[in-house]
Amino acid sequence: MTTLATHTLSFEEAEPTIVTLEHTKSIEDSIQSDSKETELLTIDMQITEVVSRLSMAVKEEEKKELDQQFQELLQKKKRLI
DSSP: OOOOOOEEEEEETTEEEEEEHHHHHHHHHHHHHHHHHHHHHHHHHHHHHHHHHHHHOOSHHHHHHHHHHHHHHHHHHHHHO
16 A cells, blocks of 8 residues: 655744645745746846946957856856746
8 A cells, every 4th residue: 555645744933834745836836936037137137237347348358258258148048048
C-alpha cells in the first residue's frame, strides 16, 4: 500500500498551519514568478544605467566596455523571458 502526503504542516509565528499540497505548490509558483519579475526589473534598471553612461561616454574604450555590458544584459533578459 502506497500512501502519499496530501497536506503540509508549517509553523508561522508559532502558529501551526495545515494546508493542502496544491495550495503549497501555488504559493511556491507565485514566489518563483515574483522572483523572476524582480530579476527582470533589476536587469531593466541596469540596462537603463548602462545606456545612460554610454550616452555620456567620450573614450572609445569606455564605449566598447559599456556596449559589451549592454549586450550581456540583453542576453540575460532574453533568457529570462
